[in-house]
Amino acid sequence: MAVPSPSTEHTADSSVFRAALRREKLAARMALEEKARLALAARIEAHLAQLLMPLAPQTLAFCAPVRGEFDAQPLATLLIERGWRAAMPIVEAPEAPMSFRTWTPATAMSTDRHGIPVPTGGELVTPDIVLLPLVAFDTRGFRLGYGGGYFDRTLATLVPRPFSIGVGFELARVADIRPQAHDLRLDVVITETGIVRHT
Numbered sequence: 001m002a003v004p005s006p007s008t009e010h011t012a013d014s015s016v017f018r019a020a021l022r023r024e025k026l027a028a029r030m031a032l033e034e035k036a037r038l039a040l041a042a043r044i045e046a047h048l049a050q051l052l053m054p055l056a057p058q059t060l061a062f063c064a065p066v067r068g069e070f071d072a073q074p075l076a077t078l079l080i081e082r083g084w085r086a087a088m089p090i091v092e093a094p095e096a097p098m099s100f101r102t103w104t105p106a107t108a109m110s111t112d113r114h115g116i117p118v119p120t121g122g123e124l125v126t127p128d129i130v131l132l133p134l135v136a137f138d139t140r141g142f143r144l145g146y147g148g149g150y151f152d153r154t155l156a157t158l159v160p161r162p163f164s165i166g167v168g169f170e171l172a173r174v175a176d177i178r179p180q181a182h183d184l185r186l187d188v189v190i191t192e193t194g195i196v197r198h199t
């Protein structure tokens with residue numbers, strides 16, 4: 001059976017398209033050589049620092065990196081030293097919004113149901129700013145993740161909604177991820193080439 005090509009073909013079923021896009025972009029990221037990935041990550045970190053460092057200290061949520069994602073821990077550590085609070089999302093149940101627990105470099109970690117490191121304990125907090133890892137993103141600022149719908153479900157419940165920053169590599173960019181009704185637009189996307197604001 002022919003596999004739909006996310007780059008060229010418009011299938012009627014956008015969930016098939018999204019699943020194929022997810023596979024393609026995840027494979028492209030995982031195919032990056034470690035050295036090349038770290039060079040791109042350093043550029044992302046510089047853009048992110050340029051955006052965040054001038055701000056007054058607040059609560060920043062980010063994910064422990066898996067599968068070749070950008071690692072925000074060094075920058076989060078620097079921000080903590082400047083008075084910020086850092087937090088990580090916790091998947092409590094598959095269909096439920098995530099909660100957020102404080103994180104520092106000293107925080108004891110366990111592994112969640114998806115194999116992602118998360119704080120074992122820690123205070124529950126509501127983030128002001130959230131870094132969202134991107135599997136794919138489009139020119140309007142819509143994001144594709146691993147397919148759990150966790151961030152859409154979580155951000156939809158938070159009032160005021162945290163400022164959302166998508167973080168990923170340029171290789172994740174597409175024209176249109178074919179967003180579904182529940183998909184939220186990112187306020188900002190940061191890649192190695194810079195910062196794009198969508199709000």
Ligand SMILES: Nc1nc2c(c(=O)[nH]1)N(C=O)[C@@H](CNc1ccc(C(=O)N[C@@H](CCC(=O)O)C(=O)O)cc1)CN2
Binds near residue numbers: 063
């Ligand atoms: N590092 C990191 N942590 C994160 C996220 C993330 O994107 N990156 N998340 C961002 O939301 C949440 C976890 N989201 C996840 C969603 C799905 C799967 C997963 O394993 N999905 C299956 C396929 C599911 C499907 O296609 O229906 C898989 O990949 O095999 C893993 C994590 C919270 N923590």
Ligand SMILES: Nc1ncnc2c1ncn2[C@@H]1O[C@H](COP(=O)(O)OP(=O)(O)OP(=O)(O)O)[C@@H](O)[C@H]1O
Binds near residue numbers: 018146147183
């Ligand atoms: N606000 C919401 N309320 C209820 N269900 C939702 C909501 N947001 C997403 N979902 C459900 O979650 C599932 C996966 O959504 P989607 O493909 O957008 O995931 P994703 O954004 O790639 O995943 P993740 O955020 O976990 O990385 C979909 O079946 C969708 O119906």
